Amino acid sequence: MVLDGQVRWPEHLVADYVAKGYWRGVALGSLPWRWADARGHRTALVDGDSRLGYDDLARRVDALAANLLSIGLRPADTVLVQLHNCWEFVVTVFAAARIGVVPVLALPGYRERELAHIARHAAVSAAVVPTTWRGFDHQRLALDVAAGLDRPCRVLAVGAGVSPDATALRPLLHVDEEPAALRARLDALAPPSGDVALLLMSGGTTGPPKLIARTHDDYEYNARRSGELSGLGPDSVYLVSLPAGHNFPLGSPGLLGALLAGGTVVMLPSPEPEAAFAAIARERVTITSVVPAVAHRWLEHHRPDRHDLSSLRVVQVGGARLAPDVARRLPRLGCAVQQVFGMAEGLLNFTRLDDPPDVVAETQGRPMCPDDEVRIVDEAGDDVPFGRPGELLTRGPYTPRGYFRGGRHDVDSFTPDGWYRTGDVVRWHPSGNLVVTGRVKDLINRAGEKISAQELEDVLYSLPWVARAAVVGVPDAELGERVCACVVPGPGPVPDLAEVRAEFAARGVAVFKLPEQLRVFDALPLTDIGKPDKKKLRALLAANTDGHR
Ligand code: J2J
Secondary structure, eight states: OOOOOOOOOOOHHHHHHHHHSSOOOOOGGGGGHHHHHTTTTSSSETTEEEEEEEEHHHHHHHHHHHHHHHHHOOOOEEEEEOSSSSSSHHHHHHHHHHOEEEEOOOOTTTHHHHHHHHHHHTSSSEEESSSSSSTTTTTHHHHHHTTSSSSEEEEEEEEOOTTTTTSSSGGGGGSSSSSHHHHHHHTTOOOTTTSEEEEEEEOOOSEEEEEEEEEHHHHHOOOHHHHHHHHOOTTTTEEEOSSSTHHHHHSSSSHHHHHTTTTTEEOOOOOHHHHHHHHHHHTTOEEEEEEEHHHHHHHHHHOOOTTTTTTEEEEEEEEEEEEEEEEHHHGGGGSSSEEHHHHHHHHEEEETSSSSSHHHHHHHOOOTTTTTTTEETTSSSOOOOOTEEEEEEEBBTBBBBSOTOOTTHHHHOOTTTOEEEEEEEEEEEEEEEEEEEEESSOEEETTTTTHHHHHHHHHHSSTTEEEEEEEEEEETTTEEEEEEEEEEOOOSSOOOOOHHHHHHHHTTTOGSSSSSSEESSEEEEEEBSSSSSSHHHHHHHTOSEEEEO
């Protein structure tokens, strides 16, 4: 069985990528045993007091894979995974991949609106969630989402208080079958490496998140090559504190890259400075990845006399623009800085560990693969001269040529000859690295979380008191940008910000997307064709000439 909806690379490139050693024909689910055979009890994963050796990881992956089969999952089925950072996340992803079941990696902050959309779009047969997490009942939400699907969908829950309508995940981590026999049985089910291994979330520009199908071949390369560029090796200890289902901490190099290199992965539920510093000191963490907002907070909280960060060698920063000034101060933590300009759609750019300090501070790196193709184009689609800004287009061995079941979105986001339109405005720096200078896509980048303006505008238009609406990002010293809802009200009373946030939450919108500013206008500035003119709107907001609530 093959999951339909994947856009494959042209045949001649498949052969080329294999010949060049980018694609190695390895299915992700077969990796845990390969590693275990070579590394035995060495620690693969640390999550609080739980420590899993590589052999332990392989056995648990097999047990869960066998049990996923026995509860009825089949190759090419899809499974929604919305877990916080915990070892069960890693076991679940590999167990699914082991039998060709495709995990759909949702962010923990997603709520009904996003989850229901994803679950429907990927036609999931199961969902793996915590029972509750940070005071939110994920199990209830998953059961509701499952009930709304037009196909059976089983909810597997991690944690205390599993509902009678759900299945506890923990007991599924054990089997009676003899390990070698089970291993052989599951090996026979290994999917072809060109098949879809994972579905990642796109930041998205129009409406709810789109899904990106990443293959075993392309994603293994993604993580392996990223690991080379960030200096990973068997003595690396990689801390995951961003949501593990995000492409950055998952595969750039992320936890997958750290495991490929034979290192140890430490799972932490959040990048809160005190807890992160304690974990770095306790586990002797050597490398981690953060978004600029977290880098900033770490710098503010760091006290050399209180926090022992001496093990830290590399801090990767990406997901949003890093101010050069913060980049210059980060080495105070005692580590090298690596800027990463990446995207779940593929292309990854890294500053190299031996780039001069100014290049590391001022650029967002360069493509990781010699066969990454990059064009910088103007509005007409023509290449701009070197050094001029334009939209970044890309193709390459780990950049799929269309979204998963992308339909009309592919027409907007990909050229007919397969270039992904990133929506990012960049220019070449004299060093040969890229500098991100802006974007043409209509989204808000709030501390690295991408929020589609259109998705929130759709919600605003569903509110009875709203006549016209536009959502823009407003600059914010802490988070980079925050969501500002600009509204022309219809007749009747206008709610305040807290009430608007409650209205959004009631419509199942993720917490991180809720508007943080509400501005009321008599009329919105419009473009020639009558759409809200967001450039003018941002200027008005900056000049603060409207009603602020
Ligand atoms: C400016 N903007 C950036 C950067 C991403 C590694 C790192 C990040 C992501 C990621 C990722 C940026 N400076 N350094 O998947 O593997 C913005 C761009 C880009 C979008 C992609 C990875 N790094 N961005 O952030 O899919 O606008 O991936 O197109 O979430 O984030 O978002 P996302």
